[in-house]
Amino acid sequence: AQSVTQPDIHITVSEGASLELRCNYSYGATPYLFWYVQSPGQGLQLLLKYFSGDTLVQGIKGFEAEFKRSQSSFNLRKPSVHWSDAAEYFCAVGSYDKIIFGKGTRLHILP
Amino acid sequence: EAEVAQSPRYKITEKSQAVAFWCDPISGHATLYWYRQILGQGLELLVQFQDESVVDDSQLPKDRFSAERLKGVDSTLKIQPAELGDSAMYLCASSGPGGWYEQYFGPGTRLTVT
Numbered sequence: 001a002q003s004v005t006q007p008d009i010h011i012t013v014s015e016g017a018s019l020e021l022r023c024n025y026s027y028g029a030t031p032y033l034f035w036y037v038q039s040p041g042q043g044l045q046l047l048l049k050y051f052s053g054d055t056l057v058q059g060i061k062g063f064e065a066e067f068k069r070s071q072s073s074f075n076l077r078k079p080s081v082h083w084s085d086a087a088e089y090f091c092a093v094g095s096y097d098k099i100i101f102g103k104g105t106r107l108h109i110l111p
Numbered sequence: 112e113a114e115v116a117q118s119p120r121y122k123i124t125e126k127s128q129a130v131a132f133w134c135d136p137i138s139g140h141a142t143l144y145w146y147r148q149i150l151g152q153g154l155e156l157l158v159q160f161q162d163e164s165v166v167d168d169s170q171l172p173k174d175r176f177s178a179e180r181l182k183g184v185d186s187t188l189k190i191q192p193a194e195l196g197d198s199a200m201y202l203c204a205s206s207g208p209g210g211w212y213e214q215y216f217g218p219g220t221r222l223t224v225t
Contacts, residue, residue: 009151032212043115043202043216044154051212083136090153097142098167103155 002027010107021076023091033074039087069082076088084111112139115217123223129191132220136205148200193224
């Protein structure tokens with residue numbers, strides 16, 4: 001069965017610092033992988049997705065993610081965070097028209 | 112830019128009362144999803160529609176929850192009677208010609224059951 005694990009419930013970084021959010025997945029074949037962001041009181045917005053090809057994926061808002069098959073990971077990165085990046089981030093895996101979401105990582109930004 | 116609309120944004124109800132949520136997907140999107148998001152949890156798919164047909168409601172608590180999409184456009188999710196454990200964010204999403212993996216989410220309805 002497919003599953004997604006986000007090991008960190010909360011992450012705090014200083015504004016301007018780099019960010020890496022961890023995601024591990026369980027899936028038998030090459031999965032479809034996603035990162036979504038949810039700002040307070042809002043729905044989810046797709047940041048980026050990976051289906052195949054180049055394992056480094058660029059997304060919106062300056063985010064990128066790297067697919068590592070050997071580690072079953074799809075970590076999200078940003079070189080320099082802004083206060084507006086404070087939100088909840090969800091990693092997800094999908095196939096056969098279903099998307100399964102992780103429990104999320106809440107990102108806090110220190111001024 | 113087209114958006115998924117949901118109403119109400121917030122709802123407070125007493126347990127044992129009935130409550131309903133409405134979702135209007137992006138025009139032309141044939142697939143509509145209702146998710147439940149409990150604080151600290153991921154999103155749980157409650158029901159998936161393809162046009163007016165239910166294609167997956169395996170996680171929908173059918174003794175108290177119902178969902179419909181009569182004309183294959185907008186959709187209503189109902190809870191009757193509401194229980195304390197139903198307090199959550201209810202999110203609607205839709206996908207269309209871009210593929211199932213391009214899900215667009217509405218702002219959600221925050222339900223509090225007292």
